[in-house]
Amino acid sequence: MRFIIRVVVNAFSLWVVTLIPVLQVSVIAFPPGETLQLVLTLLAVGAIFALVNTIIGTIVKVLAFPLYILTFGLIGFVINGFLLWLTAWFTSGLDWGLRVEHFWWGVVAALVISIINGIFGFILRPQSKRSRRRD
Template sequence: MRFLIRVVINAFAIWVVTLIEPLKVDVLPFAPGETLQLVLTLLAVAAVFAIVNTVIGTVIKIVAFPLYILTLGLISVVINGFLLWLTAWLTLWWSWGLRVEEFWLGVVAAIVISLINWILGIILRPQLKKKR
């Protein structure tokens, strides 16, 4: 259930990023002009992004641990941009998916996606009951 919620939140965040014109991030739907196809494409891209973050992102974070220490964690911004770019590259095989024009604009888009995920994660997280 958590994975599905994260995919929906990622899909919403990717959709918001596509609305920001200067970032040059687009989602090409299964069929143009159809709202349902756009939503399904966003959900598919978000699922691919979540899997890339889980599998490849974890490996990169383990390997790049010394860089995290040297840069005080700032390398995570570049790594998140790389993972977004990698997701765009993986969906390039099909005629639909995510398109990122430039790597550094992808880094900025990844920052926006992370902020939206963080905000919605706080809002949607179940509140723990206080123990008395």
């Protein structure tokens, strides 16, 4: 269930990023490219992005741990941009998918995606059990 929520939030985040024309990030929908195909494409790209983040992202972040310390965590922006660019590369051979025109625009887009995912993570996070007050 958590993976499905993650895919939907990623798809929404990718859609928001494609609405910002400065970032030069676009999604090419399944043919014929109508609204339903765009939504399905966003969900497919969101699933690929979630898998890339889960599998490859974990490995890269573990290997880059010393860089996280040296850069006070700022390397995380570059790594997230790399993972977004990698997702675009995976779908580049298809007639549909994510297109990132330049790596550094991918880094900025990944920052926007991280902010949106953080907001949704805060909203959708289950509330912890509240401790009882002592009277």
